Amino acid sequence: IKKDIVIPDWDEADLNYMLGLSYMVDVNIVKAIEVTKKSLEYFKDSFLINRSIDCYLVLGIAYKNGHLFQEALETFELALEIVEKFHLCNYKGKILQNIGSLYSTQDSNKAISYYKQSFELKKDPSEKMISILSIIMEYHKLNEYALAREWVDKGMEMINNDEIREDLKQHLLIYQPLILNNHINEDTLLHAIDYFESIKDHKNCYKYSIMLADSFFNNGKYKSASIHYQKANSYMLKTLNVKTKEEI
Numbered sequence: 001i002k003k004d005i006v007i008p009d010w011d012e013a014d015l016n017y018m019l020g021l022s023y024m025v026d027v028n029i030v031k032a033i034e035v036t037k038k039s040l041e042y043f044k045d046s047f048l049i050n051r052s053i054d055c056y057l058v059l060g061i062a063y064k065n066g067h068l069f070q071e072a073l074e075t076f077e078l079a080l081e082i083v084e085k086f087h088l089c090n091y092k093g094k095i096l097q098n099i100g101s102l103y104s105t106q107d108s109n110k111a112i113s114y115y116k117q118s119f120e121l122k123k124d125p126s127e128k129m130i131s132i133l134s135i136i137m138e139y140h141k142l143n144e145y146a147l148a149r150e151w152v153d154k155g156m157e158m159i160n161n162d163e164i165r166e167d168l169k170q171h172l173l174i175y176q177p178l179i180l181n182n183h184i185n186e187d188t189l190l191h192a193i194d195y196f197e198s199i200k201d202h203k204n205c206y207k208y209s210i211m212l213a214d215s216f217f218n219n220g221k222y223k224s225a226s227i228h229y230q231k232a233n234s235y236m237l238k239t240l241n242v243k244t245k246e247e248i
Contacts, residue, residue, distance in 0.1 A: 013042035017051070020058050029066035033059060053079055053091050057098065064102055072102055093121035097131060108138045125163040129155060133171050140179060148179045167204075170195050174208065184215045206235035 020036035023029075040055035056079035063072035076099045083091045100114030112135055119131035132155045139148035155172045158164060170192040177183045189212040196204040213228035 009042060010046075013039045013051075016042075017055060017058070020055075020062070024058065024062050024065065027065070029062055032062040033066070036062065049082065049086050050088065050091075053083060053088065056082075057091075057094065060098055060102075064098070069102065069106075073099070076102065089121065093118045093127065093131075096121065097127075097134070100134060104134075104138065108142050112138045125158060125161045126165045126168060129158060129164050129168040129172070132158075133168060133175070136172075136175050136179060140175070145179055145182070152176050152179045166195070167199065167201065171204075174211075184211060186212060186215055189215070202235045202238040206232050206239055209235055 016035040016039035020032045020039060023032035023035065036055055036059045040052060040059065043051040043055060056075055060072045060075035060079065063069075063075055076095055080092065080095050080099075082088075083095060096114045096118040100111045100118060103111040103114065115131050115134045115138070119128055119135070122128045122131060132151050135151045136148050136155070139145070139151070152172070152175065156176065159169055159172060173188050174185075174192055177185045177188070189208050193205055193208050193212065196202075196208070209228050209232035213225045213232060216222070216225035216228060
């Protein structure tokens with residue numbers, strides 16, 4: 001922000017918040033943290049609690065994306081303390097979801113505990129589906145298929161709700177046969193990859209292209225496997241400078 005341009009403090013704080021989001025999407029973690037801290041300082045001093053929580057969330061996610069586990073955890077826990085103190089229940093589910101995501105790489109059982117708490121608190125159908133998918137994926141990592149099936153069933157009960165984002169439905173449809181029958185539906189994967197490509201979500205295009213290629217390879221379809229490994233590589237290159245706001 002140029003200092004020769006005079007703008008009100010609130011507008012500057014709001015702009016810094018938006019810049020923080022932008023830098024995070026561009027994977028410029030250092031700048032995201034720097035400008036979000038400036039925004040947070042103003043909102044805290046002005047006792048604007050809701051906007052402060054917004055900043056804590058962005059800051060925590062930036063730390064998480066920068067692999068700064070302790071800093072991220074402390075930031076989310078501080079946000080949680082404030083939310084509980086001021087009874088801001090609408091934020092609590094999202095904060096618990098982010099803490100669960102933080103633990104996902106270290107302790108799946110702890111992550112699941114936070115995801116379940118988050119699920120119970122959320123009202124929005126898409127937000128609830130995010131928690132369901134997170135739980136399914138953690139149980140899948142632990143090879144706890146019976147427990148994962150319970151959450152697949154919860155998701156399938158909700159899947160026809162028009163309020164749920166289409167990308168979340170695509171994830172669930174992929175994991176349903178994988179959890180229920182230890183089977184990958186190749187047609188479902190192809191459809192999902194086309195969908196994620198249409199919304200330029202190359203991260204999930206890469207993830208599912210690898211899954212599809214592995215399936216083709218394991219079934220002796222070596223030519224198809226080779227094609228999709230190559231496609232996965234091209235998607236990987238597109239994700240090098242791109243991060244989605246919320247990882248599934």
